[in-house]
Amino acid sequence: MTEATVSWLSGPVLRAHTTGRFHVSDAILVGDNRLLGEVIRVETGGIVAQVYEDTTGLRPGDHVTSSSEPLSIRLRPGLLGNIFDGLLRPLAAMPGDTVQPGMRETVPVSLRYRPVAKQGDHMHPGQLIGEFGSGVVAGKHLVPPGVGGEIVSIAGEGDYEDDQVLCVLRADNGIETQLDGGHDWPIRRPRPVARRMRPREPLVTGQRIMDTLFPVARGGRAALPGGFGTGKTILQESLAKWCDADVIVYVGCGERGNEMAEVLNEFPTLEDPRSGKPLLDRTVIIANTSNMPVAAREASIYTGITVAEYFRDQGLHVALMADSTTRWAEALREISGRLGELPGEQGFPAYLSSRLAEFYERAAHVETLQGDEGSVTIIGAVSPPAGDFSEPVTSQTKRYVRCFWALDRDRAQARFFPAIHPLNSYSEDVAALARWWQARGNPDWMDHRRQILTLLEQRARLERMARIVGKDALPPRQQLTLLSADLVNEALLRQSAFSSVDRYCSPERQTALMQVILRFVDRAAQALEHDVDLERIAAMPVLRRLQRASEEVPEEKVAQFRLLMARLDEEFDQLERRESHAR
Ligand SMILES: Nc1ncnc2c1ncn2[C@@H]1O[C@H](COP(=O)(O)OP(=O)(O)O)[C@@H](O)[C@H]1O
Numbered sequence: 001m002t003e004a005t006v007s008w009l010s011g012p013v014l015r016a017h018t019t020g021r022f023h024v025s026d027a028i029l030v031g032d033n034r035l036l037g038e039v040i041r042v043e044t045g046g047i048v049a050q051v052y053e054d055t056t057g058l059r060p061g062d063h064v065t066s067s068s069e070p071l072s073i074r075l076r077p078g079l080l081g082n083i084f085d086g087l088l089r090p091l092a093a094m095p096g097d098t099v100q101p102g103m104r105e106t107v108p109v110s111l112r113y114r115p116v117a118k119q120g121d122h123m124h125p126g127q128l129i130g131e132f133g134s135g136v137v138a139g140k141h142l143v144p145p146g147v148g149g150e151i152v153s154i155a156g157e158g159d160y161e162d163d164q165v166l167c168v169l170r171a172d173n174g175i176e177t178q179l180d181g182g183h184d185w186p187i188r189r190p191r192p193v194a195r196r197m198r199p200r201e202p203l204v205t206g207q208r209i210m211d212t213l214f215p216v217a218r219g220g221r222a223a224l225p226g227g228f229g230t231g232k233t234i235l236q237e238s239l240a241k242w243c244d245a246d247v248i249v250y251v252g253c254g255e256r257g258n259e260m261a262e263v264l265n266e267f268p269t270l271e272d273p274r275s276g277k278p279l280l281d282r283t284v285i286i287a288n289t290s291n292m293p294v295a296a297r298e299a300s301i302y303t304g305i306t307v308a309e310y311f312r313d314q315g316l317h318v319a320l321m322a323d324s325t326t327r328w329a330e331a332l333r334e335i336s337g338r339l340g341e342l343p344g345e346q347g348f349p350a351y352l353s354s355r356l357a358e359f360y361e362r363a364a365h366v367e368t369l370q371g372d373e374g375s376v377t378i379i380g381a382v383s384p385p386a387g388d389f390s391e392p393v394t395s396q397t398k399r400y401v402r403c404f405w406a407l408d409r410d411r412a413q414a415r416f417f418p419a420i421h422p423l424n425s426y427s428e429d430v431a432a433l434a435r436w437w438q439a440r441g442n443p444d445w446m447d448h449r450r451q452i453l454t455l456l457e458q459r460a461r462l463e464r465m466a467r468i469v470g471k472d473a474l475p476p477r478q479q480l481t482l483l484s485a486d487l488v489n490e491a492l493l494r495q496s497a498f499s500s501v502d503r504y505c506s507p508e509r510q511t512a513l514m515q516v517i518l519r520f521v522d523r524a525a526q527a528l529e530h531d532v533d534l535e536r537i538a539a540m541p542v543l544r545r546l547q548r549a550s551e552e553v554p555e556e557k558v559a560q561f562r563l564l565m566a567r568l569d570e571e572f573d574q575l576e577r578r579e580s581h582a583r
């Protein structure tokens with residue numbers, strides 16, 4: 001056993017003397033309560049470590065023992081439906097609860113097991129050994145990465161606790177490995193895959209401004225930056241409820257306890273729109289609120305992504321939400337400050353950038369070791385102070401994400417939600433996803449979204465002009481552009497998370513809505529060319545109908561959009577007929 005003696009303490013950080021062999025990233029236990037920590041630096045004659053629990057009461061002279069293993073979590077089928085702290089220790093459902101100091105073990109879960117492989121089979125990493133039954137989404141028992149060999153024995157069908165030995169493998173060198181339902185994995189090490197795949201299908205979020213304008217691919221990475229009150233948490237929750245992932249990993253990272261409490265109280269009551277069962281059944285929540293130890297917050301992001309990769313490796317599509325990565329970066333800053341490291345921009349350590357890169361890099365659409373397809377999509381909220389996107393966490397994050405959903409204070413203040421600004425946001429996955437939309441009945445998706453963005457860009461320019469010369473001084477064509485852009489904003493981009501009809505919008509309904517809006521834009525431009533007055537166009541009854549369409553046409557009545565389209569054409573035909581009679 002490798003030991004050290006605490007010589008200096010500062011909050012979650014300590015130094016200890018030792019002559020033993022410690023390695024960076026080794027998990028350690030500190031003091032009489034055996035508080036969990038991790039070596040972050042090895043020096044001559046000593047180590048520097050961070051402790052994941054409240055260090056009040058620790059003193060110089062206390063013992064440090066190394067586990068000689070990197071800081072790991074236990075991945076197992078019973079994770080779904082539960083709430084954990086930043087190191088995957090179970091939290092009681094009540095917010096504000098913390099785990100007992102030094103506590104490590106999780107409560108075993110009893111599961112139905114059915115072997116698939118048999119004695120004598122030669123198993124390689126990632127191969128299927130058996131299945132856990134009865135309503136478990138992620139029920140595959142796979143050979144963990146780095147392990148393999150011939151099956152010496154395997155459990156028969158029956159009920160087992162997930163920490164009971166289910167299978168024994170013997171490697172070529174004769175060494176035997178006992179496998180239970182779970183296995184340990186170091187949180188800072190990405191889990192291996194057969195290969196990474198290119199993005200080719202979206203993570204459908206059900207939020208129009210995301211799917212239609214700035215889609216994120218399955219296995220993609222997106223940032224959701226915005227100042228206080230711009231709607232980060234509500235959007236992350238909407239995504240968790242409605243996106244078409246098999247499993248949701250929700251990392252509540254460093255936000256205040258009462259905000260997290262809303263998530264913790266609400267989630268267990270939510271119904272999964274896909275199955276009618278509790279949404280929590282396919283969710284893992286990792287909660288590390290601002291009152292919990294800061295070092296565990298630093299770890300919670302890695303714990304979250306490791307859990308996500310574990311489910312991905314079972315051939316599932318996983319969405320990971322982190323709210324907020326800024327609080328995580330602040331934990332890095334605090335620890336770095338206590339270590340006396342040279343501060344970079346705004347006090348953040350110079351390695352902030354590489355840490356962000358490592359995190360987002362773990363998002364991927366992959367072929368698993370078993371040959372299945374799975375993905376992890378990362379959606380990280382960023383909370384820049386005063387909503388200033390030039391600050392280090394936002395600007396560094398921007399380098400590593402492919403999708404940037406910029407929340408806008410003015411939109412939020414006008415209660416225009418989601419407050420994603422269409423001109424400050426982008427997605428680099430658009431071209432890769434056009435084919436998917438084509439297959440879903442919208443061959444013109446690329447073209448349509450381009451038209452919509454152009455309208456919105458023109459609107460911004462004209463608004464500036466209108467502020468100087470007055471709106472009425474603009475020629476009718478430009479006034480029509482403003483009218484059309486307003487329609488796009490109101491009817492397409494606005495979407496309330498609290499509307500039972502509109503909180504989710506399927507790709508089919510998005511397409512139908514976009515088509516009818518663009519038809520209006522086209523026909524209105526034509527009508528204007530045929531000398532129809534702008535006032536007449538602005539007064540068309542169908543325009544009112546369009547503005548409310550997303551609220552009035554529910555999912556199960558998407559066909560009604562065809563009627564709306566016919567009505568629109570009819571009204572325009574009438575207008576133009578009347579105009580030509582008048583002449
Ligand atoms: N998509 C939305 N639909 C309707 N209201 C929203 C939406 N997003 C935000 N809001 C409103 O804005 C408030 C603040 O949102 P919240 O997500 O808590 O902000 P943040 O996490 O960025 O501080 C919410 O309480 C809600 O009233």
Ligand SMILES: [Mg+2]
Pocket residue numbers: 232233234255259
């Ligand atoms: Mg929030």
